[in-house]
Amino acid sequence: MIALEYSDHFLKESRKLPPPQQRKLATLLELLRENPFHPKLHTKPLVGELFGLYSFRITRDWRVIFRFLSEEEIHLVDVGHRKDIYRS
8 A cells, every 4th residue: 555645735725625525535545545546536647847746636626736756655745626736
């Protein structure tokens, strides 16, 4: 199982999520630990300034950005609404 490391920013932003998205995020983080490319996550590599990072969906409008530190460890960078999260 993959270890998850949470950035301070990720933890701060996750507390701001609406309660339904917080509950779904908790479930999806377990899926991420088991298989970062599980079909329910819709994991995608990012491009441009975010190259090297990946995102997965919480819902249609909410995303998590993360990076692989190694095959056994993932660093969760950010969580937020898709209209805001990809902006630098």
